[in-house]
Amino acid sequence: MAPASVQAIWRVVSRIPRGHFVSYGEVARRAGMARRARLVGYALRKAPAELDLPWFRVTGANGRIAFPKGSTSHAEQLRRLRREGIRIERGRAVARPADLDALLWKP
DNA sequence: CGGGTGACAACGT
């Protein structure tokens, strides 16, 4: 049984809408655990495949892809993000206008 | 118990 904190992270990630992406730090905040970005990485690494989480919608700060360039995970993430219409520029995911609107509307 | 590691972030240089 995974700790509640990890499950909270899984829940947040599962809710990231198609065509959007969220940074590790932001996922942590949304899960009520500010400053615990590393736990998000841990939680994703430990996530059972059966959950089928949209892990590729989680990026580093500012849309940066966390996996090392050249790794299969890196390529896989780019492929899946692009498949959802997210543009990648200079190794970072670019938010679409709709995402900016979402941010402006937030809390 | 102590130290190293890591799908990170924020800041400093």
Place this chain on the structure above:
DNA sequence: AACGTTGCCACCC
């Protein structure tokens, strides 16, 4: 822009 530090914390020796 590219590193180095520090904060963070669960895990694994």
